Amino acid sequence: MATRVASRVESLASSGIQSIPKEYVRPQEELTNIGDVFEEEKKEGPQVPTIDLKEIDSPDEVVRAKCHETLKKAAQEWGVMHLVNHGIPQDLIDRLKKAGETFFSLPIEEKEKYANDQESGKIQGYGSKLANNASGQLEWEDYFFHLVFPEDKRDLSIWPKKPCDYTEVTSEYARQLRGLATKILGALSLCLGLEEGRLEKEVGGMEELLLQLKINYYPICPQPELALGVEAHTDVSSLTFLLHNMVPGLQLYYEGKWITAKCVPDSILMHIGDTIEILSNGKYKSILHRGLVNKEKVRISWAVFCEPPKEKIILKPLPELVTDAEPALFPPRTFAQHIQHKLFRKTQEGVPN
Template sequence: MDWGVMHLVNHGIPDELIERVKKAGDAFFELPLEEKEKYANDQVSGKIQGYGSKLANNASGQLEWEDYFFHLIFPEDKRDLSIWPKYPADYTVATSEYAKLLRGLATKIMAVLSIGLGLEEGRLEKEVGGIEELLLQMKINYYPKCPQPELALGVEAHTDVSALTFILHNMVPGLQLFYEEKWVTAKCVPNSIIMHIGDTIEILSNRKYKSILHRGLVNKEKVRISWAVFCEPPKEKIVLKPLPETVSETEPPLFPPRTFQQHIEHKLFRRLKKVDAWWLHMLLFYMFYG
């Protein structure tokens, strides 16, 4: 899998449900600012779930142009429904139903990826925590019309720390992938879900599956919205390292053993050398949930 990303069609999640999820998210961002701020997060205190806004220069000097809503959507017993939007009324019902079906789709994808590595079909899912421990975090990205899109980015270039990331969109192009030393804009395929590999699967597969560098653009004429769901292993319970079956004398391990939390901290440490200090308290969240 050279690209590490694909369009999923015939994925088994009803188009009607996906439209409900999109309408609910869109309706939330159409609320007056004072209503959205009732759900505001607080990065300084460590409360990352909720509504937030990015309007600042990033590490590359470009303006970031994005509002977002971030929350854990699965497993159900780990959710905090108190911070989920109360309006529109269908938000909780539609998002919960979507989360259940997407969790089943993640199982199928990891089974296929396991087979591709010559493993038993349940192996990768087991390695990332299984049904009980794998977390699904949703980030709705809302990119307003931008009068000078050449001076701004929705999300700057990064790779996801997740095992898998699933993305819905409102058919406005903007996701770009860095492939063969150039940026390529992903096509918008109707009724599809974009899926890409994250760092966790790249590590377990010893880079046989790649976590691709990507970024999000903004648009002068249209609002762009995406619904990204990050499938993440538990932060401390599992040590991530190349599976023995992916390593040989000619293909030594490319990654040292680390927990998921240690991997995040390692990426953060490398990034801190490149940014100004005022930026740091927001960096961890912005880097890994782009």
């Protein structure tokens, strides 16, 4: 237990250290573009699009088509967007955030009761990143990770008992988010000229699409210019929905530059993941992104990854979207094989400067 507690980033951050351990320091080629996140957020330039979903299922076909078109453009050009008027009550979102913040405010010893054990394959629970590359680099975050939907696949025994409403609010948020995922997947399907239910069916449908919640906790960092909360990656999911505590940190690699996402009140940030990029034959983008940390404020984010089943579905470009002029950009793989391919490739290649 003691060795595990010592490895928590929160323990390091609260120990009074002035400099971070070397395994958290990013390689030299990355350090040239890690800036102060509060200054970065103020910069002018390209902005992550904001999509108003109020009319996504309007009975008026013209109004509905206009909403679909803005969603399609954002999915093609950015692969990430702020969703407003998404239909999930703000009160529920506030309660979800409060529950997560309350859990992370517990003493570390209390949180350790929910510790995961990645090496033995027990990935759900409270954890910190294990080094998964030759350099032994680590990310400046702790997290809590667990499956939240479908309800019959959950393991409630590892869900936090404190606060006492954690299970209730998290379950309700997952249910409502699953409905939103159906709406988004339906609109994205129609925008590709497919039947409305096609993409949802291709990622597993109501029975097999898994919603995995990861609450990311980024403690204050004494040397934020040397570290990353999350290193550069694209999401393997079909869609990812992200809430945060209004502290900036997310950066997107857009047109050769790192762009900092501004904090948009009452929004849910949504990423198109690799799975949808593959099915759409690259028409929708899975954007490279990373997380910065800072020395002033703790950042917390709630990411829900909508993942297809690992083995049951072969992911490949849909035949309707493959032509002689636009051949298949991705080979057929299961979701599990795609993850392995990415891990292997990551050990072979660097990330953009």
